[in-house]
Amino acid sequence: MAPSTSLDPMPAESTPTVQFLTPEGELVTSAPAEEYAPYLERLTDDDLRAFYRHMAVVRRFDLEGANLQRQGEMALWVPSHGQEAAQVGSAFAARTQDHIFPSYREHAVGLVRGIDVLSIVELLRGNTHGGWDPTDPTNGNFHGYCLVIGSHSLHATGYAMGMQRDGVVGTGDPEVDAAVLCYFGDGATSQGDVSEAFVFSASSQTPNVFFLQNNHWAISVPVRVQSRTPLYLRSRGFGIPSVQIDGNDVLASYAVTAKHLDDARSGKGPQFIEALTYRVGAHTSSDDPTKYRDEDVHNLWVSRDPITRFEKYLRAKGEGDAYFDEVRVEADDFAADIRRRTLVLEAPPIGTMFDHVYSEPHPVLAEQKLWLERYEASFEEEQA
Amino acid sequence: MSPTESTPAVSSATAAPGGAAAARVEELPMVKALNAGLRQALADDPKVLLMGEDIGPLGGVFRVTEGLQAEFGRDRVVDTPLAESGIIGTAIGLALRGYRPVCEIQFDGFIYPGFDQITSQLAKLTNRGGGAFSMPVVIRVPYGGHIGAVEHHQESPEAYFAHTPGLRVVSPSTPNDAYWMIQEAIASNDPVMFFEPKSRYWPKGPVDFAGTAAPLHASRVVRTGTDVTVLAHGAMVAVLMQAAEIAAGEGVSVEVIDLRSLSPVDYGPILESVTKTGRLVVAQEASGFVSVGSEIAATVAERAFYSLTAPVLRVSGFDTPFPPAKLETKFLPDADRVMEAIDRVMAY
Numbered sequence: 001m002a003p004s005t006s007l008d009p010m011p012a013e014s015t016p017t018v019q020f021l022t023p024e025g026e027l028v029t030s031a032p033a034e035e036y037a038p039y040l041e042r043l044t045d046d047d048l049r050a051f052y053r054h055m056a057v058v059r060r061f062d063l064e065g066a067n068l069q070r071q072g073e074m075a076l077w078v079p080s081h082g083q084e085a086a087q088v089g090s091a092f093a094a095r096t097q098d099h100i101f102p103s104y105r106e107h108a109v110g111l112v113r114g115i116d117v118l119s120i121v122e123l124l125r126g127n128t129h130g131g132w133d134p135t136d137p138t139n140g141n142f143h144g145y146c147l148v149i150g151s152h153s154l155h156a157t158g159y160a161m162g163m164q165r166d167g168v169v170g171t172g173d174p175e176v177d178a179a180v181l182c183y184f185g186d187g188a189t190s191q192g193d194v195s196e197a198f199v200f201s202a203s204s205q206t207p208n209v210f211f212l213q214n215n216h217w218a219i220s221v222p223v224r225v226q227s228r229t230p231l232y233l234r235s236r237g238f239g240i241p242s243v244q245i246d247g248n249d250v251l252a253s254y255a256v257t258a259k260h261l262d263d264a265r266s267g268k269g270p271q272f273i274e275a276l277t278y279r280v281g282a283h284t285s286s287d288d289p290t291k292y293r294d295e296d297v298h299n300l301w302v303s304r305d306p307i308t309r310f311e312k313y314l315r316a317k318g319e320g321d322a323y324f325d326e327v328r329v330e331a332d333d334f335a336a337d338i339r340r341r342t343l344v345l346e347a348p349p350i351g352t353m354f355d356h357v358y359s360e361p362h363p364v365l366a367e368q369k370l371w372l373e374r375y376e377a378s379f380e381e382e383q384a
Numbered sequence: 385m386s387p388t389e390s391t392p393a394v395s396s397a398t399a400a401p402g403g404a405a406a407a408r409v410e411e412l413p414m415v416k417a418l419n420a421g422l423r424q425a426l427a428d429d430p431k432v433l434l435m436g437e438d439i440g441p442l443g444g445v446f447r448v449t450e451g452l453q454a455e456f457g458r459d460r461v462v463d464t465p466l467a468e469s470g471i472i473g474t475a476i477g478l479a480l481r482g483y484r485p486v487c488e489i490q491f492d493g494f495i496y497p498g499f500d501q502i503t504s505q506l507a508k509l510t511n512r513g514g515g516a517f518s519m520p521v522v523i524r525v526p527y528g529g530h531i532g533a534v535e536h537h538q539e540s541p542e543a544y545f546a547h548t549p550g551l552r553v554v555s556p557s558t559p560n561d562a563y564w565m566i567q568e569a570i571a572s573n574d575p576v577m578f579f580e581p582k583s584r585y586w587p588k589g590p591v592d593f594a595g596t597a598a599p600l601h602a603s604r605v606v607r608t609g610t611d612v613t614v615l616a617h618g619a620m621v622a623v624l625m626q627a628a629e630i631a632a633g634e635g636v637s638v639e640v641i642d643l644r645s646l647s648p649v650d651y652g653p654i655l656e657s658v659t660k661t662g663r664l665v666v667a668q669e670a671s672g673f674v675s676v677g678s679e680i681a682a683t684v685a686e687r688a689f690y691s692l693t694a695p696v697l698r699v700s701g702f703d704t705p706f707p708p709a710k711l712e713t714k715f716l717p718d719a720d721r722v723m724e725a726i727d728r729v730m731a732y
Contacts, residue, residue, distance in 0.1 A: 129508075133516040134480075143480070144512055148504050154470055155505070158477020158485075165433075165459055165483070193501075196470035203465050356515035357550050359573040364648050 007222040007297060008230075015230055017276065018256050019246035023304045025312025027251075032243075039093075039255035045317075051092065051250050052314060053327050055084035055307050058108040060331035061117060062281075064338050065107075065124070069285045073342055074125045079281030080107045082248075085306030086213050086275040088112060089253025090181065093261055096140075097168070097178040101156035104145040105213075106183050113140025120145075121342050128348070149184070150191030153210065156182035157197045160206035160270075169207045170267025177265035179207040181257070187218025189234055190226045198238035198270070205269035209260050210235070212272070213247060215279035216301075220292040232274035240270045247275025248306040278304070350376065411588045417559035418448045418524075418580065420591070421566035422486065426456050429484065432570055435462045435471055436488030436524075445490055446526055446585055468498035475521050476506055484520045486570055492527040493536025493706075499544070506575045507550030518573040522566070527555075528619050528669050529701075529716045530583035532709040539706050540670035542617075545577045546647040546679070553647040554600060555579040557621035559589040561644065564597035572600065579646075581619035601645040603653045609639035612663040612726055615654060615680070617643035620667045620717065627722035636730055646676050654680070655688050662693035663729040667717055672700030694732035697725045 016032035020040065029037070062080050069077035080087065087108035094100060094113075102109055110132075111117050119131030123145065134143040146152035160180040163169055168178045188194050189212065201208045214231055216223050227234065232244035243260070245252045253275060260271035278301035282289050289298075311324065354369040412420070425432045434449055440463035443450030453461035464471050468489060475485035489495045495502075502523065510519050529538035546553045552574050556562040562580070569576040598604065606621065607628050614624045621642045628638035639657050643649065658664050664684055666677040681696040699717045707715050 128514065129512040130514055130516075133514070135516050144509075146505075148500065151473065151501065151505055154473020154501065155477040155480060157470075158474030158479075159481050160477070161474055162478045162481025162483055166481070192497075193469055193473060196465075196467045196473065199465045199467060200470045200474050356513070357511050358552075359510055359515070359518035362648060 007216045007224060007294075009224045009227045015232075015244055017244045017246055018252050019249050020251040020255065021246075021249045021309055021313055023248075023309055025309050025316060027313065033252070033255075036252070036255040036259050039258045040251055043254070047092070048314060048317075049319070049323065051088055051254070052307070052310055053330065054088045054108060054112055055250065055310065056327045057331045057334050058084055058088070058111050059307060060335045061111070061338060062107060064335035065121060066281070066285065068121070068339065068342055069124070074121065074285075076124050077285040078105050078107075078124065079279070079284070080105050082280035082301070082306070083213055083215055083277045084108050085250035085310065086211075086247035086253050086277045087183075089250040089255075090183075090211050090257040090273075090275070093254050093257035094181050095174075095178070095261070097176070098261065098265075099141040099143065099156075099159055099178070099180045101143045101152045101159070101180060101182040102145055103149070103152065103184050103188065104147055105185070106145075109183065110142050113142040115139045115142050118338055118341050121338065122345060125342070125345060127345060150188040150193040150197075153182055153184055153188070153194045153197035154200070156180045156210075157201045157204075157206055157208055160201065160208045161204055163207055164204065169265060172266075177207075179209055179261050179264035181209050181211060181261065183211050183213065185218065186212065186214040186216065186223040186226055186231060187221070188212075189231055190218075195238075198235055198240055198272075201270035202239045205267070207264040207267070208270040209257065209264050210240075210270065210272045211257065212274045213277055214274055215277050217279050217283065217289075219283040219287060220289075230274070232272065235270075235272035240272050242272035242274065244274045244276065247277030248304050248309065250306060250310055277306075280305075408593045409590050410593065412559050412591045413586045413588050414556070414559045414562045414580070415446055415448050415585045417563040417591045418566055419450060419452070420593070421563040422449065423452060423455070425486070425567050425570045426452065426460060428567075429570075431482060432484045432486065433460050433462060433478065434486050434488065435464050435475055437464060437466050437471075437490050439463060439488050444488055446582065448524075448580075449488065468494060468496075469501050472498040472501035472506060472521075472523065476501065476509065476519065479519050479521050480517060484522075484570060486522040486524060489523060489525045491533075491537045492525055492539040492541055495523075495525055495541060502545070502551070502575075502577075503548050507548045510574070511550060519575045520570075520573045521575045522569045522572075522578055523575070524566075524578045524580060526582040526585070527579045528581050528583055529706065529712050530619065532712065534709070535706070538709070538712065540668065540701065542577070542579055542646050543670060543675045546676050551575050551577055551647065552601070552645070553577040553579070554645045555581065555618040556644065557581065557584065557618055557642050560591045560595070561598075563591045563593070564595070565600060565644070568597055568600040576600075579618060583619045584622065587622075598644075601648055601650055603644055603650040604642045605639060605653055605657065606642045607638065607640040609637035609661070611637045611661055612665060612729055613639045613641060613654070613657040613661045614665045614667060614722065614726070615641035615643055616667040617646060617676075618669075620669060623717065623719055624667060624722060626719040627726065630719055630723055631726055636726060638726065649676075649680060649683070651683065651687070654684065658684055658688045659691045662691055663732070664692070664696045665699060665722065665725045665729060666696065667699040667722055667725075669701050669716055671703045672698050673703050675700060694729040697729055699725045
């Protein structure tokens with residue numbers, strides 16, 4: 001049998017993908033989407049505008065980050081272009097008390113949860129390894145980026161085990177019940193840690209929602225190399241219910257995540273969502289997709305753009321130019337602010353590399369810090 | 385000295401220390417001392433959890449956790465699925481939530497599936513988070529040879545972890561230290577690798593439940609002498625004590641130091657001793673190349689060069705995989721191999 005030229009694994013007999021918005025921005029109904037439809041009824045026009053605004057702002061932020069990298073302000077940029085609907089919809093589905101464990105491309109989720117996304121610039125610039133404090137409530141329980149693929153899926157599972165012990169699962173009180181939303185990509189599904197996260201979460205019936213953004217590429221390797229079955233089926237052998245959604249449809253991302261977070265919070269155990277999306281940009285600024293990308297497939301996915309699609313929908317609902325112009329200005333201002341603050345970032349003080357290796361005093365690091373300070377000072381004395 | 389010939393324990397280890405029973409010393413094997421220490425930690429802090437394979441009704445393959453699940457429940461003494469990365473990774477998540485997990489790795493050679501979570505995540509997370517949170521996770525590892533077991537069951541992987549910034553690494557050599565050090569490790573806000581010498585699991589020794597804990601990272605002179613300093617941790621300490629006895633019969637006065645902590649190393653007593661004796665022999669079950677013993681030898685050479693009469697010698701396992709059990713006594717340093725090194729440094 002000739003190898004498939006498609007990016008996708010062997011298709012399932014009939015994959016019931018949940019979609020509310022077609023690429024043309026038309027609201028449609030379908031059997032797979034039916035059970036999720038009530039979640040859309042909660043959404044106000046202001047919510048819909050917020051969805052659009054966050055998607056547009058993060059796309060502009062992403063462009064600014066890529067430009068700053070090309071101008072030498074960062075060693076690396078990790079683009080999120082194309083994945084805005086998957087991220088914004090699911091992020092808005094989470095409640096204040098939920099916790100988020102991102103991979104490293106979830107800039108939009110961080111923005112929705114309230115972190116200062118300049119922290120992402122600081123991380124990729126080499127000023128920090130983390131940047132935001134996940135224990136600070138203003139950061140929306142958005143935990144740190146994790147660069148080892150899939151490792152954080154176990155942290156998310158352990159965190160949810162802690163929630164169970166704290167009695168914040170299945171109480172029936174919507175202000176109390178909590179869940180953990182964990183993001184990873186198609187490449188991560190090949191990592192043992194993700195399988196172990198499925199094992200542990202299923203074993204303990206933890207309140208986890210695993211949100212897979214299948215952007216079709218693990219750097220240069222297409223998803224069909226990771227799996228011979230559609231990835232949403234991956235969790236079922238572990239006893240974790242799953243669903244595949246159109247990840248470029250912000251309404252599907254919101255409704256399906258909201259429903260499965262509800263299930264997780266109410267004590268129904270872990271849930272798995274595969275959002276079909278596409279990495280329009282490169283894996284990172286060090287990547288060169290022209291070496292491996294099929295332009296026809298690429299153009300097909302560009303035509304399914306999540307922001308264009310949602311704009312069509314909003315315009316059909318009556319939103320006018322004034323709103324979209326306003327968002328464009330806001331996004332430009334946001335990017336300009338990031339640029340302005342990036343250009344004045346200074347390297348952290350030398351001593352900070354020693355400061356938080358341990359939580360408690362450590363004689364070796366105290367000695368090395370002192371040695372380095374004296375060594376550095378010796379050059380200043382020479383110059384004096 | 386033969387700790388196994390001590391008086392029997394006055395009661396079973398299920399009798400928790402403290403309360404009205406003051407000044408109580410019991411003769412216990414290390415497994416019972418660890419059991420008592422873990423019980424005390426579970427009783428003292430509701431955030432303490434035990435996690436591992438077969439640690440529930442079975443009490444662990446070495447019975448260290450015997451009876452603890454029945455006493456504290458399945459949410460606090462957790463029989464996990466059989467996956468080391470999963471155990472460590474979920475412990476990290478629990479620690480982020482405010483818990484203090486104590487993970488049991490069933491055998492030394494089974495720690496490697498969890499190595500990535502330990503070195504890339506557990507050890508680095510506090511640093512990555514800029515100090516916003518700590519990682520109070522203890523990983524208990526039964527380690528070392530002398531038990532005649534199959535491959536992967538007799539290894540000494542301490543150096544991998546001592547090499548890793550962000551981890552603390554300790555190893556008790558006696559039941560009393562085991563009882564106190566496990567509680568100190570659990571109380572630490574940093575990740576602690578806790579290496580339990582399984583060949584010392586069963587010999588009994590006094591446990592002073594009303595005593596006070598020595599600092600977790602303090603090394604300790606356990607026999608004083610004037611001619612040569614020998615040091616080790618865990619099971620090798622008993623071997624050094626045998627060698628010191630033999631040496632005494634030959635007119636050589638040996639000072640023995642129990643390292644107790646492998647990271648950080650407490651160099652104070654070591655340098656003080658070497659300044660006095662001028663000779664140092666470092667012993668370990670682990671292979672010698674790039675080992676904790678090598679690091680200590682280098683540091684003593686740097687800091688006590690003018691006090692040394694002889695080169696610092698290492699007595700180690702060979703740089704081979706741990707051999708089949710019928711050869712383990714040839715691989716593992718014994719009192720005679722330590723004596724051979726003592727003789728060599730005494731020749732200077």
